[in-house]
Amino acid sequence: MIKIGIVGYGNLGKGIERACEVFEDMEVVGIFTRRNPEDIKAKSAVYSVDELPSFKDQIDVCLLAGGSATDLMEQGPSVLENFNTVDCYDTHAKVPEYFDKMNRIGKENGTLSLISTGWDPGLFSIQRLFSECILPKGDTYTFWGKGVSQGHSDALRRIEGVKNAIQYTIPNQDVIEKIKAGERLELSTRDKHFRECFVVLEEGADEKAITDEIVNMPNYFSDYDTTVHFISEEELSAEHQGMPHGGTVIRIGETSNGCKQNYEFSLSLDSNPEFTASVAVAYARGVHRAFKEGKTGAITVFDLPLSYLSVYTDEELRKNYI
Structure with a gap:
């Protein structure tokens, strides 16, 4: 054992x-x-x-x-x-x-x-590397969600004045469909995902100050279009207790001129x-x-x-x- x-x-x-x-x-x-x-x-x-x-x-x-x-x-x-x-x-x-x-x-x-x-990181890291080894000529795209990000939710809860919070990562479906159709796109971080936050405040906390801290948080929210909702503890408990997540790694490559190959790995999770x-x-x-x-x-x-x-x-x- x-x-x-x-x-x-x-x-x-x-x-x-x-x-x-x-x-x-x-x-x-x-x-x-x-x-x-x-x-x-x-x-x-x-x-x-x-x-x-x-x-x-x-x-x-x-x-x-x-x-x-x-x-x-x-x-x-x-x-x-x-x-x-x-x-x-x-x-x-x-x-x-x-x-x-x-x-x-x-x-x-x-x-x-x-x-x-x-x-x-983890399984998707392996898929990004593996697909690029197999298809050296091409482009790799990673999309997450829609789902609850534990790390980002934890980062929200660490903010002074936040009593509880949860964050959803939402992929840009229009972009995904264009990629699957064969378009090669130059995408910024902001182009690929949105972030939606549901926050319960401590009594007396400043909504504007906390919103500013969230949307400007480096490595977590500053590179994304982020929406912040302030809700009650009861609403959070009633509507945001599940922890689903998932995502997709897509590699669009060519093995010879005009011979396109699509490598895709995806997860759909009831519990992140x-x-x-x-x-x-x-x-x-x-x-x-x-x-x-x-x-x-x-x-x-x-x-x-x-x-x-x-x-x-x-x-x-x-x-x-x-």
């Missing part, structure tokens, strides 16, 4: 716990939280995050469920000093910076971290956090295997063979999947 620690117990942390019930070779040693452990209702044992170092010899991989906006830049390096880690860091622009930091700490402490898994969690848990299996073979530092989804994610032997994979 692979011994798992879950660091954080928001939507992603809950999804990881559920995924570990499905993955028969995974066992959750504990959930580690900044909140009062007695306030957490979970099937697994719950501890204060301050107790995590004392579990050093009992956990094979820690899955980090903190948010990318503020948590993981501190949480990741701290946990990696004592444990192998898998995270879903999704601030694309800062991935190189985060990787370098985690790689250094992992090398110094003899631990291994896989960063930025999930479905984007549960699917993201399942990807992270699968990669925890791969990290555990790579670590046992002597790998340390930091890696991404590009660095592990698919066979490392499977419970099957190489012989079984060749027999049943080739």
